[in-house]
Amino acid sequence: MTRQRWTGALLVNGALFLLVLLWTIPTLGIFISSFRDRFDIQTSGWWTVFPHREWETVAVVDPNEIPDLDRQGVMEFEGVTGTFEELRAGIESGDVRVQWVGNRRLGRVEVQKQVWTVNLDFTLDNYQQVIGGKDFEIVDEEGNVEVIPGDDMSNAFLNSLAVAVPSTIIPILIAAFAAYAFAWMNFPGRRILFIIVVGLLVVPLQIALVPVLDVYGDLELNGTFLAIWLAHTGFGLALATYLLFNYIATLPRETLESAFIDGASHFTVFTRLVLPLSVPALASFAIFQFLWVWNDYLVALVFLGSNPEFEVVTQRLADITGSRGNDWHLLTAGAFVSMILPLIVFISLQRYFVRGLMAGSVKG
Amino acid sequence: MEYEETTQEASGVGRILAWLGRFVLAILIPLIAFAVLYAGFIFLRDSNAPKWLIALIAIIWGVGGVALLYWVFNGLVERLPDQWTSRLQPFVFVGPAVAILFAYLLLPSVRTLWLSLLDRDGTEFVGFQNYVDLFSERLLQEAIRNNILWIVFGSTFSVVSGLLIAVLADRSRFERVSKSFIFLPMAISFVGASVIWNFIYEVRPVELPQIGLLNAILVGLGGDPKSWYAWVDIAPWNNLFLIVIVIWLQTGFAMVLFSAALKGIPEELLEAGRVDGATEVQIFFRIMIPYIRGTIITVWTTIVIFTLKIFDVVWVMTGGQFGTHVIATQFYRQAFTARNSGIGSAIAIILLVAVIPVLIYNLRQFREQEAF
Numbered sequence: 001m002t003r004q005r006w007t008g009a010l011l012v013n014g015a016l017f018l019l020v021l022l023w024t025i026p027t028l029g030i031f032i033s034s035f036r037d038r039f040d041i042q043t044s045g046w047w048t049v050f051p052h053r054e055w056e057t058v059a060v061v062d063p064n065e066i067p068d069l070d071r072q073g074v075m076e077f078e079g080v081t082g083t084f085e086e087l088r089a090g091i092e093s094g095d096v097r098v099q100w101v102g103n104r105r106l107g108r109v110e111v112q113k114q115v116w117t118v119n120l121d122f123t124l125d126n127y128q129q130v131i132g133g134k135d136f137e138i139v140d141e142e143g144n145v146e147v148i149p150g151d152d153m154s155n156a157f158l159n160s161l162a163v164a165v166p167s168t169i170i171p172i173l174i175a176a177f178a179a180y181a182f183a184w185m186n187f188p189g190r191r192i193l194f195i196i197v198v199g200l201l202v203v204p205l206q207i208a209l210v211p212v213l214d215v216y217g218d219l220e221l222n223g224t225f226l227a228i229w230l231a232h233t234g235f236g237l238a239l240a241t242y243l244l245f246n247y248i249a250t251l252p253r254e255t256l257e258s259a260f261i262d263g264a265s266h267f268t269v270f271t272r273l274v275l276p277l278s279v280p281a282l283a284s285f286a287i288f289q290f291l292w293v294w295n296d297y298l299v300a301l302v303f304l305g306s307n308p309e310f311e312v313v314t315q316r317l318a319d320i321t322g323s324r325g326n327d328w329h330l331l332t333a334g335a336f337v338s339m340i341l342p343l344i345v346f347i348s349l350q351r352y353f354v355r356g357l358m359a360g361s362v363k364g
Numbered sequence: 365m366e367y368e369e370t371t372q373e374a375s376g377v378g379r380i381l382a383w384l385g386r387f388v389l390a391i392l393i394p395l396i397a398f399a400v401l402y403a404g405f406i407f408l409r410d411s412n413a414p415k416w417l418i419a420l421i422a423i424i425w426g427v428g429g430v431a432l433l434y435w436v437f438n439g440l441v442e443r444l445p446d447q448w449t450s451r452l453q454p455f456v457f458v459g460p461a462v463a464i465l466f467a468y469l470l471l472p473s474v475r476t477l478w479l480s481l482l483d484r485d486g487t488e489f490v491g492f493q494n495y496v497d498l499f500s501e502r503l504l505q506e507a508i509r510n511n512i513l514w515i516v517f518g519s520t521f522s523v524v525s526g527l528l529i530a531v532l533a534d535r536s537r538f539e540r541v542s543k544s545f546i547f548l549p550m551a552i553s554f555v556g557a558s559v560i561w562n563f564i565y566e567v568r569p570v571e572l573p574q575i576g577l578l579n580a581i582l583v584g585l586g587g588d589p590k591s592w593y594a595w596v597d598i599a600p601w602n603n604l605f606l607i608v609i610v611i612w613l614q615t616g617f618a619m620v621l622f623s624a625a626l627k628g629i630p631e632e633l634l635e636a637g638r639v640d641g642a643t644e645v646q647i648f649f650r651i652m653i654p655y656i657r658g659t660i661i662t663v664w665t666t667i668v669i670f671t672l673k674i675f676d677v678v679w680v681m682t683g684g685q686f687g688t689h690v691i692a693t694q695f696y697r698q699a700f701t702a703r704n705s706g707i708g709s710a711i712a713i714i715l716l717v718a719v720i721p722v723l724i725y726n727l728r729q730f731r732e733q734e735a736f
Contacts, residue, residue, distance in 0.1 A: 016529070016532045020545045023546050044573055045575050162422050181457035182458065185458075220406065297679075339556050
């Protein structure tokens with residue numbers, strides 16, 4: 001390998017590594033913080049779990065024990081001289097730092113040395129708080145007991161599942177039937193109906209929210225699972241039909257025709273032949289739709305917003321952000337609870353996910 | 365066998381009666397099915413059963429109900445005389461999809477258009493007053509300005525960084541693993557991403573240690589901590605701190621599509637360029653970019669549409685404060701918080717109008733395909 005090629009590879013991999021690092025750090029920060037104690041999160045950055053140098057106090061000098069100390073002028077401690085203001089900020093000399101801690105009259109002087117250290121105090125408390133809704137009691141220095149309420153997300157997690165599973169299966173089922181009809185059946189209006197499907201691909205769902213909510217109000221459907229399933233079905237159906245049509249239309253004609261000659265009905269061909277053959281396309285869309293529904297916030301906010309009992313994880317997380325935005329121990333763990341399922345789906349089914357994404361990027 | 369059964373049935377009056385019965389059934393059964401589904405949900409909503417049980421029943425009820433509906437309907441149609449079966453069966457297959465698309469997108473669009481011409485309660489006709497209000501007041505101007513920032517910066521940086529990473533990864537031994545890491549944020553919800561980035565932007569008073577990464581770096585370099593996206597002094601550029609989130613999420617998407625497209629470039633073409641003495645940079649701009657032009661346009665359009673409708677990030681991070689409202693957050697605020705269906709609908713129509721060029725492009729592409 002020539003020297004030039006070698007530097008080239010180094011450059012490419014180096015740049016790539018930097019970009020990967022840049023893209024990973026945000027998630028890493030949340031992930032590490034979710035295992036840190038509430039107090040630690042509030043007082044030190046998450047990066048302190050990595051080895052770093054920190055000043056550690058090795059000796060304390062009481063200024064009151066030094067006679068004739070000129071607190072207004074220049075003072076000397078441990079071979080370091082400086083005014084109060086300079087000492088307050090800390091004066092470094094060699095590998096030692098001298099720092100005045102506290103006020104001018106009553107404070108103390110600390111001699112500090114830099115040492116390598118890691119903060120490796122990890123805990124599962126945060127997860128217990130967001131999954132079990134456990135409350136924590138904290139006793140402060142004056143003996144007051146402070147109760148830190150947990151925030152139960154397990155309910156929201158179940159709701160998300162109950163919303164996402166049918167909102168994924170129902171549109172696929174309906175779209176598969178329709179895609180089969182568009183691809184293999186002849187009927188009047190076939191072309192114009194399909195043109196409508198194509199046209200609806202990019203229509204923003206905002207256009208439908210107000211009228212649909214109105215109708216739901218009349219039917220008393222607001223805040224039910226049925227309401228949101230049908231809404232997700234409606235908003236995902238155009239894409240599902242379009243994608244499945246593209247796949248089902250390319251199935252080998254001979255296979256289907258020989259089945260018809262053997263006397264199979266359309267329904268049999270569809271359930272016994274077309275569905276099994278279309279598994280890759282069905283899986284791709286299923287993953288795409290599942291992630292879309294699981295991560296959706298707007299549709300849930302509009303159609304389930306009226307019923308806090310049916311809140312999904314994204315709503316719950318947004319609520320915590322709004323009402324307890326500084327409780328990072330809850331937010332970090334909560335964010336991970338909300339991500340865990342999409343991440344599992346993503347990691348285990350990445351190939352299908354990529355395929356679904358490539359085909360399904362046009363969703364409206 | 366089913367056909368024989370039906371054709372062997374008696375003739376004359378009996379036959380007509382059987383026909384009538386079938387059609388009545390064909391109308392009644394779906395109605396009954398929907399009524400049962402509906403009643404089930406009202407019951408579930410009001411019941412005190414444990415949460416997981418409700419969720420489980422709901423899933424079985426819903427999915428099973430829909431599957432059953434097709435099965436029953438199809439069974440009915442297949443019992444009809446052959447001629448009628450072939451006439452009606454396509455509509456059993458395609459009917460529900462078309463009905464749902466009409467009910468959830470087409471008819472609501474028309475209704476939204478109508479509502480946008482009415483006043484806030486939808487009672488009085490006001491003509492184009494809502495649109496005039498929208499464009500004359502500051503209300504939408506700020507949102508449109510911000511949305512343009514989102515579209516321009518969000519899509520450009522996603523596309524450029526996606527392309528850069530795709531090209532780099534293509535030449536690296538660590539292609540798979542590095543692409544996975546860049547792609548990972550795609551699985552994260554906008555709400556989750558908002559929490560992640562809020563933590564990066566977290567700001568503490570000067571005297572306390574900074575726990576947000578960005579401010580920790582800034583303070584380490586000797587600066588004063590900033591409240592990034594709430595930094596109104598630099599408005600409207602504080603929007604960029606929100607736009608970064610979408611770039612972070614969408615770059616993976618762009619990268620995956622570009623990566624696939626780059627692999628489609630014939631090796632001979634690149635080799636020919638190299639033989640002719642082109643530098644790698646020239647190959648990139650003169651061969652690769654023109655070759656994957658189509659993909660670049662598709663990805664760009666997709667991200668533009670996506671950023672046009674951006675809602676979650678802004679709503680969760682700022683709620684539209686600090687001059688960060690976008691069209692979709694104004695829509696939500698007007699339609700659902702302020703309950704002004706007239707203005708809300710007008711904003712929705714503006715969103716629709718904005719995607720119409722893409723819609724027409726899609727239809728034209730479709731017409732050019734000979735397949736249908």
